[in-house]
Amino acid sequence: MADARPRRPARPREEVFATARAAIAEHGLAKLTMAGLGKQLQMSAGHLLYYFGSKDQLLLETLRWSEDQLGARRREALADHALDPWQRLDAYLRLYLPEGPGDPRWILWIEVWGRSPASAELRQGQQDIEAPWQSDLAALVDEGAAAGHFTPGPTAERAAQIRALLDGLAVPVALGLPGSSPDEALTHATAVARILLRA
Numbered sequence: 001m002a003d004a005r006p007r008r009p010a011r012p013r014e015e016v017f018a019t020a021r022a023a024i025a026e027h028g029l030a031k032l033t034m035a036g037l038g039k040q041l042q043m044s045a046g047h048l049l050y051y052f053g054s055k056d057q058l059l060l061e062t063l064r065w066s067e068d069q070l071g072a073r074r075r076e077a078l079a080d081h082a083l084d085p086w087q088r089l090d091a092y093l094r095l096y097l098p099e100g101p102g103d104p105r106w107i108l109w110i111e112v113w114g115r116s117p118a119s120a121e122l123r124q125g126q127q128d129i130e131a132p133w134q135s136d137l138a139a140l141v142d143e144g145a146a147a148g149h150f151t152p153g154p155t156a157e158r159a160a161q162i163r164a165l166l167d168g169l170a171v172p173v174a175l176g177l178p179g180s181s182p183d184e185a186l187t188h189a190t191a192v193a194r195i196l197l198r199a
Helices: 014-025 032-041 043-054 055-078 085-096 105-119 119-144 154-176 182-198
Strands: none
Touching: 014 055, 014 105, 014 182, 032 043, 032 055, 032 182, 043 055, 055 085, 055 105, 055 119, 085 119, 085 154, 085 182, 105 119, 119 154, 119 182, 154 182
């Protein structure tokens, strides 16, 4: 006999990702259960597992969705040729760094980094998500050097150095460690980027 109960429509993926990002940022992945997340979304844990397979995969897909949103803003800022390369670099730095303690996007990154040593899938996903940040910054450095705003030099290496600096500045801010603030992180990042790129 067919089940006569009305089926609850599946939640849009955007809603699933937004809810997962908020839950992970608030409680961490270790305390997140598929049952608890499903309850928030009025979905079964089985339904979530069907789509994502595991908490690690949910984490990775939520991070990918979060970065896709920010990526659109990054591409728009870097394509604004009314701004000179230094101004576009400033926009890049501001978008990269956390907005403050508990920044949900950065908490996702910290969770991924913490779990990726044990998961080749997470490591590969992390690299795929990071790649546009690196390639966009390298393109900006290359363009700025060609136009005489930045000194000529090894483009990919300088972009990687700036990103490594940003990651190091971002984590204490996202964790809310004493002595770390978004403004201070931006000041430090700008100062070092100018040393690396100064024309």
